[in-house]
Amino acid sequence: MARQDVQPAMHWEKLEESRVHCYLCPWHCRIEPGDLGRCRVRQNIDGELFSLNYHHVIATNVDPIEKKPLFHFMPGSMSFSIACPGCNLQCDFCQNWQISQMPRDKGRIDGQPAGPQTIVAYADRAGCRSISYTYTEPTIYYELAYDTSRIAHDEGLKNCFVSNGYITVKALEAIEPWLDAINVDLKGFTEKFYRDRCGGHLKPVLESLRWLARSRIWLEVTTLVIPGQNDSDQELRDIAGFIAGELGPQVPWHVSRYRPEYQYDQSPPTPMETIENAIAIGKDAGLRYVYGGNTLGHASESTYCPNCGEKVIDRIGFSVRQKRTRDGQCHACGTAIDGVEM
Numbered sequence: 001m002a003r004q005d006v007q008p009a010m011h012w013e014k015l016e017e018s019r020v021h022c023y024l025c026p027w028h029c030r031i032e033p034g035d036l037g038r039c040r041v042r043q044n045i046d047g048e049l050f051s052l053n054y055h056h057v058i059a060t061n062v063d064p065i066e067k068k069p070l071f072h073f074m075p076g077s078m079s080f081s082i083a084c085p086g087c088n089l090q091c092d093f094c095q096n097w098q099i100s101q102m103p104r105d106k107g108r109i110d111g112q113p114a115g116p117q118t119i120v121a122y123a124d125r126a127g128c129r130s131i132s133y134t135y136t137e138p139t140i141y142y143e144l145a146y147d148t149s150r151i152a153h154d155e156g157l158k159n160c161f162v163s164n165g166y167i168t169v170k171a172l173e174a175i176e177p178w179l180d181a182i183n184v185d186l187k188g189f190t191e192k193f194y195r196d197r198c199g200g201h202l203k204p205v206l207e208s209l210r211w212l213a214r215s216r217i218w219l220e221v222t223t224l225v226i227p228g229q230n231d232s233d234q235e236l237r238d239i240a241g242f243i244a245g246e247l248g249p250q251v252p253w254h255v256s257r258y259r260p261e262y263q264y265d266q267s268p269p270t271p272m273e274t275i276e277n278a279i280a281i282g283k284d285a286g287l288r289y290v291y292g293g294n295t296l297g298h299a300s301e302s303t304y305c306p307n308c309g310e311k312v313i314d315r316i317g318f319s320v321r322q323k324r325t326r327d328g329q330c331h332a333c334g335t336a337i338d339g340v341e342m
Contacts, residue, residue: 007054007143009042011171018047025088025139025166026204039140040103041086051143053084056111057119058099059135062126066318068134068162069254071291071303072339073181073218075313076320079160080123083135084144085109088166090199091187093226097262100136116148120155130180134162142171149178164198165205172211181218181340183254184209188223188230189238197229197264206242213247218340221247222254222293225278227267236278240285249286250338255279256293275300288338307335313342 011024018033022042029037031044041053061081065074086109087100094100103109114122123131131152133145138161149159158180165184172179186205187198194202212219221243225231236255243251255278257270275292279300282290292300296317303313310332314322324331328342 005055006043006045006050006052009049009051010143010146010174011168012049014047018044020044020047020049022049023168024142024171025168026201027088039086039088041084041109041140051141053086053103053109053111053141054144055113055115056084056109057082057114057144058085058102058111059083060114060119060122062128063132063134064318064320065130065132065160066315066320068132068160068183069222069291069293069318070160070181070183070218070220071254071313071315072220072252072289072337072342073160074129074158074341075303075339076323077129078127079130079132080119080126080128081132081134082114082119082148083133084111084141085136086140087137087164088140088200089137089164091164092197092263093224093258093260094262095224095259096135101262116144116151119148120151120157123152123157124155128157130158130160132160132162134160137164137166139163139167139171142167142175146175146178149175153178164200165208166200167208168204169207169211172208172215176215176217179217181220182212183220183222184212186221186223186239186243189235189242190230193230197226209247213251219247220252220254222256223278224256224258224293225270225274226258226264227270227274229267231270231274231278233277233281236281237285240278240282240287240290243282244286249288251287252289252291253282253287254291254293255282257295259294270294272298303337305330305333305335305337308333312337 161182288306
């Protein structure tokens, strides 16, 4: 790509012989002149690192915030969602593979220019209260997310990431003042699962989650439960125990049903019984809020008071049918419901 089609990258340093070291994500790519990073959307051009997808917005939609899923962050509000092609993992079960794996599978970076000011204007015009960087991995279009999030805050809009958590603490620290909420996929709890199914490692995700739990950013966690891969009682207990013990019992856990997608089709769709078992495991671990994902019409889509058990937010799918909170408290017993503008 010509220089006018790319954007100077953040979070890198020069090395000898015009090589560069990218430390945006845990791969810490050391990139030779002319070469691409592992994500395929960052390139060393004449000894400097550039983002290739900054000017390639491939998806824009107005979504319920519940679709992210963020159930405890301004529930019932709408979020302007954007994505650029690419990802820094290679999950063979990816649900958005057509755009997340495009640079790797097709050697293309499709999309249209939509600068930060334009994105914020679209969000405001659509009546959204936030902008979500989602569908693909926001880490790999970090520069666009960073620039947009700063302008969005000036206009009174919040910012949300939907992320695989494969991002360095340095990058998180830099965007923290403008990032208000994040849902992180904790895809499994074994190194083998991350290596075999995701092309990555578990430890960096746990490190990001621990940092996020100490930050000002509202955190929720999602696990796509895949039969025969990450659905054993032990692995689900390990995930739930990690969230409750190291992130905090107030962190919502979304356990979502899998359907065969992309390169992995050896598992059937997740039975509802498996999701109900995961929910029970999460509650036994001490988590206050555990939700079933891709479970249209199931009781686990709603929010219940962790003290008295009353339904305080009634949902079906991504729609909030009724909120029964008063100033963020349970209408029945007055217990505070964790979250932002609950």
